[in-house]
């Protein structure tokens with residue numbers, strides 16, 4: 001791999017940070033035997049972890065592995081809402097804060113476990129009244145408000161499957177996800193707050209529903225009130241607060257679910273234009289979420305845990321909702337932007353609530369670095385005891401800044417590598433046991449086995465780089481892709497038969513530490529958000545003036561990667577700044593603002609090999625302004641020259 005040289009340099013410069021003794025002394029996992037025991041008998045390890053959950057029918061069977069299909073704990077029964085809320089509603093923990101919520105405009109609410117449970121019960125009654133039954137799909141398109149958690153857990157309580165769609169997705173993206181899931185109910189809000197502006201979620205939903213034949217009811221949370229008047233469609237649309245008021249206060253009996261019943265689907269981008277509905281099971285997923293919170297995040301009952309991810313992504317599912325609530329901790333949930341009203345918002349939140357654990361993305365850390373240390377410097381951060389990162393590789397500079405400026409050099413950092421598909425952290429330190437190397441996610445967690453393979457599927461030697469695979473099934477792995485098991489098999493299991501292919505490249509050092517290099521497939525990671533090149537390309541060619549489009553991810557200082565579009569126009573169409581703006585806007589309307597191309601280059605033709613394959617490597621070089629690599633396989637070197645020229649002209653102005 002070409003990144004090898006770069007990594008050799010990095011490794012030579014890398015410092016290792018030993019485990020902090022004061023952290024180890026109090027940590028949940030202190031005995032290194034956990035690694036060897038889990039490796040010797042992963043099934044016994046995972047069974048022991050799964051017994052931490054509350055089961056209505058305990059399991060007697062642990063694993064059924066018929067590659068690539070898996071079942072874990074499959075004769076057991078349980079309910080995810082019972083495990084996240086009801087188990088804490090007995091005894092003194094019932095009055096412990098489950099969710100401390102802060103809205104962007106400054107409004108605040110605390111829901112104790114008991115109050116959260118009452119709301120979940122009411123919402124379960126409400127969904128039942130709307131005709132939702134076990135196995136039905138409910139789409140949730142909401143801002144970061146407590147009602148989102150309540151709706152997820154209410155769906156789980158009645159055995160329905162939730163499909164959360166990130167509020168930043170466009171109407172069209174929402175429509176595709178509703179139709180793919182075949183949802184009958186969608187829960188949305190009149191809108192949400194973002195940087196002092198409102199996000200028109202209900203209007204987007206109305207637009208989406210023009211072509212969603214399965215939807216029978218829409219429930220609307222009133223978040224904006226007078227700030228966001230909406231039109232209600234009589235007979236289809238209901239106000240959340242009006243329905244909730246009418247519901248009985250009686251507890252809703254949790255529906256017992258088989259361990260393998262689907263808890264949720266979550267759409268993520270792949271290498272084709274169509275997003276994949278990743279399917280997660282109930283027991284296996286909860287086992288992964290709960291175990292990693294106890295081990296990787298060292299979560300305890302008195303922790304105040306702040307994961308800044310939106311619940312619309314898997315990080316929010318696992319580390320805002322299911323993981324921390326299943327361990328009985330207190331979760332901070334914040335609706336808005338980190339720079340609203342000022343760039344110290346996160347630090348104010350940490351100070352105000354005595355937050356002990358912060359989990360955020362490298363792209364955010366790089367942004368905070370750019371803003372400067374004065375903002376965190378305004379607040380007391382000494383309640384923090386552990387920091388985490390996720391979503392993309394973290395550069396060692398950002399790691400050091402995070403450690404020193406935010407953690408005051410007394411907090412371990414857990415760099416957690418995982419995916420929507422893996423459900424929970426897979427490669428991550430155990431903070432009381434693992435020495436840390438800035439930039440490396442370190443070692444697979446106990447019970448997980450990872451390898452780096454070469455193109456022929458042979459494990460590379462320590463010091464080498466290649467393709468990252470997971471070699472054994474784990475409880476929180478995806479079970480399939482919603483409605484498309486063949487795609488599940490092809491995407492994850494055909495490249496290296498019997499092994500799960502992650503789509504990431506990795507370097508493996510002499511100590512067995514993993515260094516994630518990023519995606520090797522056609523997925524771009526923009527600020528930790530996965531975007532398929534094909535999705536953006538099909539949005540671009542959607543415009544009648546575009547003949548052909550190719551999209552690549554180029555390096556970006558803050559976002560990790562940014563999207564560059566290369567477009568050839570139809571005969572007679574002239575390029576213009578207006579056309580660039582229109583094309584960018586069309587991508588936003590089709591997918592969402594996070595997919596907006598940073599720049600669009602026009603070219604008479606896209607550079608292709610003789611066999612007609614677009615030369616993305618070359619496009620990447622052009623976008624990054626690098627010297628051209630080997631172009632001998634190019635059909636028409638002229639094309640590249642013209643692209644390169646455009647890039648340089650742009651740089652010049």
Ligand code: WTA
Pocket residue numbers: 268313314315389390391392393394415416417418419420421441502503504516518519525528529530
């Ligand atoms: C990337 C997010 C390096 C990786 C939980 C993966 C990371 C993709 C890390 C999954 C990390 C996630 N270091 N890269 N600690 N964590 N990634 O599905 O490329 O949104 O394949 O899940 O993010 O993104 P997803």
